[in-house]
Amino acid sequence: MTKDPNKSCTMKVLLLLTLLTLCHAKPYMPINVMNFVKHHDIMQQDAGDYDDDDDDDDDDYNDYDDNVVSDCPEGCRCSKKVLQCSDQGLTKVPKDIPANTLLVDLQNNDITEIKEDDFKGLDNLYALFLLNNQISKIHPKAFRNMDKLNILHLSYNLLTQVPENLPKNIQALRLHDNKISRLPKGAFRGMQSLNVLELSANPIANSGIEAGAFDDMATLYLRIAEAKLTAVPKDLPSSLTELHLDYNKIAKVESEDFLRLKSLQRLWLDFNQIKYVENGSLAGIPKVREIHLDNNKLKKVPPGLNNLKYLQVMYLHSNSITYVGVNDFCPSRTRVKKTLYTRISLYANPVKYWEIQPPTFRCVSSHNSVQLGNNRK
CATH class of the missing domain: 3.80.10.10 (Ribonuclease Inhibitor)
Structure with missing residues (x-):
């Protein structure tokens, strides 16, 4: 047959x-x-x-x-x-x-x-x-x-x-x-067919991930949630399309964190302690379609979202964002084509939503795609 x-x-x-x-x-x-x-x-x-x-x-x-x-x-x-x-x-x-x-x-x-x-x-x-x-x-x-x-x-x-x-x-x-608290060098060597690698709810800290732990391997989905990470791990597999690092203690996102992850489409960083995202950090994931940064300590919208051509879903609720700029989400040049957002969540932030300018969400699919509200304690 x-x-x-x-x-x-x-x-x-x-x-x-x-x-x-x-x-x-x-x-x-x-x-x-x-x-x-x-x-x-x-x-x-x-x-x-x-x-x-x-x-x-x-x-x-x-x-x-x-x-x-x-x-x-x-x-x-x-x-x-x-x-x-x-x-x-x-x-x-x-x-x-x-x-x-x-x-x-x-x-x-x-x-x-x-x-x-x-x-x-x-x-x-x-x-x-x-x-x-x-x-x-x-x-x-x-x-x-x-x-x-x-x-x-x-x-x-x-x-x-x-x-x-x-x-x-x-x-x-x-x-x-x-x-499991340690991922030694070559822990997953030669695993080129891996679709899913689930390592969550192990006491893995950044110091426990040795250089080369993910060498000579490929995986599409990696989850290290509910661990002891204080930063985004280095040298993650470049094959990744989905990365879950939620429920850790990551404090910031640095410019080199995602340089290898050109194929990444979905990123979970929610329920961490992230206070800021360095300028240029998100440029390393040009194909990303969904980002979860809710339940962190951000005071402003992360820079660079307006340059992510394929980004459709952005979760930023339950942070400390006080201001949203007119070009934070959408390209500043009207001729630049971008996939429309289907969801932007900004509720449970101290931003005064009535002060946000109407053109701020000019690149969303509908008004229902934007979730705003008072900061509720």
Whole structure:
């Protein structure tokens, strides 16, 4: 069967959107394995096929529902290619997992350690769910030969470091809500297929991110929220299209912070302690479409917004902004083309909104796109 390239592209986009949705699951929410199997077309992964033809789907899901494997680890449920052992009070990884398994679900148990041979022989494994256990140690060779592993969830554990020798083809790596405080040089070396890297709710400070921590890697989405950052980390992956640094203690945005991030489209810096944004800082992200700077300590609109051609959404509410200039958001030259704003939020600032000149919002899509209001304490 000839693959439709447009269809394959659509499937990859849907995969990324699904992974992003999962990244915001806090507190711990169990992954619904049945929905995951359906949305990720697990039954086709061993063939490397993203084709979701309706007839094939019916056969595949019948495989999952009806062809239950009898030779299955105690307390688990095995289909032809899926092993479910969640919520069983397990203290270690079950033995004798069928070699053709594509998905292993061990979430919400009491596993404390991943040993060298726990997943030996599972060379076709596509997804591994280990979230919400008590894992504090992973053997450096635990993931060897897992060249087809695309999704690895290790959130809500007790890890103090990024696992060594991670498979290079992983598309989604979730490590949030652990005890990781250090990202050593080359921690994610060679991971060029990564779509989502989630590191939030770890005690990561700027001093814990070594130079070269993100060398030789590419990722589209990076989240280091709820950490101990006091500044924007340096040398972030240049491939980023979405960056979340919310709920930290960042005090300012400096001119060199985003110089590498030419592809960035969405930026979250809300709920920090940012007092000012240096002139020229935002020029480094010319393709940005959405910026969150709300719930900070800004006293004025950040400079350079009027030069961001594609910026459509700007959140600045709950700051200390007292004045809005006529050219703060829109180009000063009328002939300069700019994508219209769909939302500008300025409420909960001490600015006197009735003193803002009408032309200030001349480049918004409608009056409803601007949110103003009194400063409410």
